[in-house]
Amino acid sequence: MTATTPEGAPAWFTEALAASVEVGIVNVGGADIHYRAWGKPGDESGIVLVHGGAAHSRWWDHIAPFLAGDRRVVALDLSGHGDSGRRPEYRMELWADEVLATAEAGRAGPHPLVIGHSMGGMVSLTTARLRGSELAGAVAIDTPFWDNLPEDAAANAQQAFGPLRTYPTKDDALRRFKLIPTQDGNVPAVLAHIAETSLHERASGWSWKFDPNVFRGRTTLRTLTLPQCRVAVFRAERGLVPPDMGDLIAERLGRVVPVVEIPFSAHHVMIDQPLSLITGLRTLLADWTHSEPHKPTPEV
Template sequence: MADLGEPPDWLRRSLGIEPEQRTVQVDGCEINLLVWGEPGKPGIVLVHGGAAHARWWSPIAPLIGDYRVVALDLSGHGDSGRRPEYEVGSWANEVLAAGESVEADGPPVVVGHSMGGFVAVATAVAGGDRVAGTIVLDSPMVEDDPEVEAARIGAAFGVPKRYPSMDVAISRFRTVPAQDHYDPFILDYVSRHSLRQVGDEWEWKFDPMLFKAISRNAAAEQLPKIGTRVALLRSEFGLVTPEIGQIIYDNLGRVAPVVELPLSGHHMMLDQPLILLTALRALLADWEHSVPVRR
């Protein structure tokens, strides 16, 4: 494997802040949590996309600000337990439990990427005043997320594969959808934490049945039901086109911001993490002292 050299100082410092690891039981399934920040601070829950895991957030989670930040592995992902089948309602319960188990001050803001955006919306609708705000990251809402479509057509997530070494597995790591640019240090970090050892071999952590068994609510139909503050951050080179962004804006009552993240692909935390971090900080700072416009 090629030597990547030294990561930039900001990333080295951020990844050096190791989170507290804990678990919470939700409907008989053990859910893995990573927690940053001091108890008693306002809460933020970070929700990854399909086949991803909590450590996709590690480069930026410690830098969001003076918050109690928790990233969870949804069931069927990362180091969490598996279920016989998966559906958005169960994942929403996991997000609510994560936010309420980490000693935060009040209900959390929920941030969801891609498939996690579907989950964040469902959490806001089901949770009501147990959620303080919802930030959706490049989740198309009006159509299936790319992981589900890739599984449906057989382009990814088929027969589970095992590899003779971690380095071989890392060389096969791919995102769905692919994009033109990744930060090499973050991609290496994320891919290493995507694997588990089984005997002398390595395999991806996510449940291979995840996308075959999944059942979703129609996210677009849920959007008008959200009672919290809400915002959409879409990537310039992502899945949420300006046209889809307009549809989502209309469904949110034309009062929620839809903001483009310049230079970003769909997986913005893997290629433009500081742009994403700046956008999140700006939204959260505004929400701390402003009054939302009611639909």
Template sequence: MTPACPSPADHPPQWFTTALATPAEQASTTVDGAAIAYRSWGSGADRGLVLVHGGAAHSRWWDHVAPLLTGAGKVVALDLSGHGDSDRRDSYDLDTWAHEVHAVAAAAGFSRPPVVIGHSMGGFVTLRAAALFEAQIDGAIVVDTAVRDITPEELAARERRAFGPLRTYPDRQTALARFRTVPEQRTLPYVAAHVAETSIRAVEGGWTWKFDPRIFLRPHFSPDLLTRPDCRVAVFRAQHGIVSTEISAAMYDRLGRAAPVIEIPAAGHHVMLDQPLALVTGVRTLLADWDHSKPETPG
């Protein structure tokens, strides 16, 4: 009998295993009655980064990325309410999530305003936090966030293609086998395996996903709300993601024609799942430039 070939997830590269082995501190803070969980890496509070996940995701999507950004300072990733290990609410909106980002940044003890990095729906949250808290945010980076009326996750929920009432699976392996990205894309198997394993929780009768389906009932982010924040802004778009060149141009105009638009080659929408090192390189380069340049004045 020929033994089965090992899965690529069983032999991840050294950079990935080293990143996951990096100690992370788990903590929480309370925002409007809800406990908001977050993880932090690195030491020193001079420069801080806050990582914001997308819809139905959670802080563990950043586990292999955050340790690679600690050269820029302490890195924090939070679970927005209704996601991950944070509490659920009766209803959700961008302003509440933006306040959670601000509260986690304050709890992390940064000595100066942080840079906030948000993916997909987390980009909406990031831009809203920058608008609400102005000088208390040093920079806002959005990653494949298409500023339009609805995200692909919300569209899938509305069309009942995904994110419906949570199913309970009889065992852990059955739940893990159901993990899918929305929109579907190629992923690095070892990254996808880690994200899947941290996306489920044990409940009576089996296993289910951690997110609250009601997150998709929130009011939508209108492009009319997109104005230039009082901080530096950058837009990352995945080559094969959801941000078209037309959407990029519209965002550039609305952000005061001063936000760089950076494309990540060969990446799908969930950049941290297929091109994490390219994402890290782009963020590191951008932060180094911001450290040694003056903000551009919008024309």
């Protein structure tokens, strides 16, 4: 589906959506995984962007072009999300396979940096735990480790993400779009773009793209072990990762993990503070390009 640029969108957003983008498909374990790619493959490690639960690759449309200066940037739809195929069950380990297969198919390898938001942060660190030697690094953005993800909590409470409804018109569906958790201060053009690209048209009407079964029986990341690659954590000042959780994550990962706070942001950082997120990620990339990784101090 081709989305239109919302009226009154800021110039930087319009520029991002006008950037050249390639689309592709790679089959992973019997499911077709759709992805979008920006920039030319080069000498620098590419980037794979991983969305959160019930989201999709187009949450990154306004972020990816600003990370693709001299890097290849790929954003995928995890299975059960967006335009990708569905599975009988969903596991972090299989999503990690999808990340690496997409990196290869989208030419973001051979040692990509994986950046994930919320549930996507769990996918990123699972990839780092299982295949860290194949990565340049992993970044988790406002991922509440050891707590339930907001989408899981809403699904378990039957407040959202139940059986998919079909709406007679796109406008009817868009009026029902909401963020989980809700938040104020969103950039209207970003929110409108994400809402519109979350829908697809069927013969009977319009419905959301995600598979509700994603939230049933899914395993989450409950333990953190030091992976064989660099790791960074971004937390939203008003999000789901309080300062003490950020400190605990850094401690569990050997005290060599930067914890970066995005000020004035809620959980969905790319919707209410996108430029701050871009700046933070660019700064991290610049540092990791020109510095040596710190090694954890062995316990005596």
